[in-house]
Amino acid sequence: MPDKIDYDAKIPNNVDLSSDRRLQRALEGWQPKFMHWWGEMGPTLETHGVYLRTAVSVGREGWAHFDHVVPDQYRWGVFLAERDPDRRIAFGEHQGEPAWQQVPAEYRADLQRLIVIQGDTEPASVEQQKLLGLTAPSLYDLRNLFQVNVEEGRHLWAMVYLLHAYFGKEGRTEAEALLYRNSGSPDAPRILGAFNEETADWLAFYMFTYFTDRDGKYQLGTLKESGFDPLSRTCEFMLKEEAHHMFVGTTGVDRVVQRSAELIREFDTLDIGPRGGIPLQIIQKYINFHYTVSLDLFGSETSTNGANYYTAGLKGRWQETRRKDDHQLTNDVGILERPRADGTWETEEMQAILLLNLDLRAEYMADCQTGIKRWNRILEKHEIDFQFKLPHPGFNRDVGINASQHITPEGTIVDEATWQQGKHNWLPTTEDLTFVRSLMQPVYERGKIASWVAPPTNGINGKPFDYDYVHLP
Numbered sequence: 001m002p003d004k005i006d007y008d009a010k011i012p013n014n015v016d017l018s019s020d021r022r023l024q025r026a027l028e029g030w031q032p033k034f035m036h037w038w039g040e041m042g043p044t045l046e047t048h049g050v051y052l053r054t055a056v057s058v059g060r061e062g063w064a065h066f067d068h069v070v071p072d073q074y075r076w077g078v079f080l081a082e083r084d085p086d087r088r089i090a091f092g093e094h095q096g097e098p099a100w101q102q103v104p105a106e107y108r109a110d111l112q113r114l115i116v117i118q119g120d121t122e123p124a125s126v127e128q129q130k131l132l133g134l135t136a137p138s139l140y141d142l143r144n145l146f147q148v149n150v151e152e153g154r155h156l157w158a159m160v161y162l163l164h165a166y167f168g169k170e171g172r173t174e175a176e177a178l179l180y181r182n183s184g185s186p187d188a189p190r191i192l193g194a195f196n197e198e199t200a201d202w203l204a205f206y207m208f209t210y211f212t213d214r215d216g217k218y219q220l221g222t223l224k225e226s227g228f229d230p231l232s233r234t235c236e237f238m239l240k241e242e243a244h245h246m247f248v249g250t251t252g253v254d255r256v257v258q259r260s261a262e263l264i265r266e267f268d269t270l271d272i273g274p275r276g277g278i279p280l281q282i283i284q285k286y287i288n289f290h291y292t293v294s295l296d297l298f299g300s301e302t303s304t305n306g307a308n309y310y311t312a313g314l315k316g317r318w319q320e321t322r323r324k325d326d327h328q329l330t331n332d333v334g335i336l337e338r339p340r341a342d343g344t345w346e347t348e349e350m351q352a353i354l355l356l357n358l359d360l361r362a363e364y365m366a367d368c369q370t371g372i373k374r375w376n377r378i379l380e381k382h383e384i385d386f387q388f389k390l391p392h393p394g395f396n397r398d399v400g401i402n403a404s405q406h407i408t409p410e411g412t413i414v415d416e417a418t419w420q421q422g423k424h425n426w427l428p429t430t431e432d433l434t435f436v437r438s439l440m441q442p443v444y445e446r447g448k449i450a451s452w453v454a455p456p457t458n459g460i461n462g463k464p465f466d467y468d469y470v471h472l473p
Contacts, residue, residue: 012056012077015161026164030175034156037179038072042126043149045133047071049471050146051460055079055154055241066461068471074150078161080233089227090320091327092313099229103166107312111228112167114315116174117191118219119159120181122152124195125208127183132205135440137450141202143460143469144248148209151241158234166230193398194293201436202453203256203278207290210249210371215297217242218318218364225316250371251456256283257375258454261382270386273435276451280379280386282436285428288391288409291368296399298361301336306356317356318363329353339394339405343413365393396427444472 017023049068055077056065069075087099103111126149136142156178163171181188189196194215199208220242224235256278263277264270273279299306309315310329317323325332332352340346352359368390375388392411394402406419409426428436439452447466449455459465 010075011157012054012075013079014057015078015080015165017078020165023165026172027161030160030164030172033176033179034076034153034160035072037123038126038153041123041130041182042153043071043129043133043146044131045136045142045472047146047470047472051143051463051467051469052147052150053244053461055237064461071146071150074153076150076154076157078157079237080230081236083229083233087229087232089313090225091316092227092311093328094227094313095327097227097313099232100227101229103228107228107314108167110309110312110314111226111231112163112170112174114223114226114309115159115162115167115231116178118223119156119163119175119178120191121195121216122156122159123178124181124183124190124192125149125199125212126152128195128197128199128208129205132199132202135202135442136444137202137440137453138443138448138455138465139446139469140449140456140459140465140467141252141453142444145205146470148245148248151245154241155238158238162230162234192297194297197293200433201440202252203283203286203436204290206249206252206256207286208249209245210253211287211290211294211368212297213242213245213249214367215294215364217246218360218367219297221318222315222360225320227313250374252453253283253371253375254378255454255456256452257378259452261378261384262454264384265382276439278436278439278452280384280388282428282432284388285426285432287372287388288396289427291390292393292396295361295364295393296397298364298399299357300400301338301358301361302350302354302401303357304354307351307353310353310356318360334358336401338401339407339413345411345413361393365390391426444470 011017011027017027047070049070051066052069052074054065054067054069054075056075089095089097089099129145129149132145133142136145160175160178163175167174181190183190184196184198194212199205217239220235220239224232224239226232260272260277260280260283263272263275267275270280306315320327329352333349334352334355336348336350336355336358337345338348372388372390379386389409391409392407394405394407394411395409397403406414406416408414408422439450441450443450446468455465459467460469
């Protein structure tokens, strides 16, 4: 790495990096460590060029510049959405005050924590997907994997910029720790559980980008409302790129379901495993797992931390400014459903401000249901009598009020023996995972695709499916 960084060419940005000597020194110290992390923990498959989208400015013409790029030469930039000089805090006890351009001293620790947690998720998914390029079903899919990976790297840069620019020595220490922790490490795991799970096959990758990246959308959406304006503007720009990650997941599962449906119709059986397809029941098990693991990312249903963040103006609700209430929540109530010791459910009325995690989770759950409808329409089109479903939010949970409960996908509270007896019907078994992984044979020929997934309807940026998206050695 060079001793000095050409900030205009190497790090596209709209935060005037070239004139900030202190920030320059901080990033000059961090970038080589980032590149070492990318070399060690980034994609295993080497390429001579991938057709990637690079953000070079925040404007309509600049945020999506396409060209073939060697991934380790990608220009990870730092961008904030354009500043609104009249922006005011929309909620909490500081409602109506001008948005903060600097970190308020009384909220310094809380803001740093929020940024670190968000930042920790970004490199984690790259680590989880490290080996996937070795089994890509097509060059189109391989290109999408690299696009997701480099953008997760850029999102890490976005959070690291905030830590370096606004949090001094502590921020620099936390920025280095983001590269020290690794997904699944027994000694230094990632902060949130879902980001320590293995993503060992492409069906899991599609599910991750559908369900877990969708959680990222909602978390970024709450931070976009923050009274700390640089964080708000950073997250607003990140949401543009997050949309592509969810597109990869949505259309990826579409294509798996489409191909499975074609095989079911062709051979007139749901048992398409011997025909090289992924059975619908296995797809449902993957849905069950990835959806419930992602629900854990919303935290406990009741949260005093969430209430404090809201009152302080640090983290709002999804689409806060569109809400038709006083944005204080001091007198509002909500309903919490909780399991009882006798195996039944009860509802409890609580202060709404304590249920902000539940509020956000409800928005997410409704959004996830749109995917289920899409995939069921594919089955209906092929006249297949099967329907995918989202499991009950209490199913398979490790966080919150249902973590110690045994709850079926239908929402029935059962004993441990019944749970263990039915578990193989609800979650991917070792045999299921082994079977799916047996299908993961790489297809690197232009215009060709693996037999277990349908080709996409459209290519990237107007290019055809058989475009040379990736140049391999």
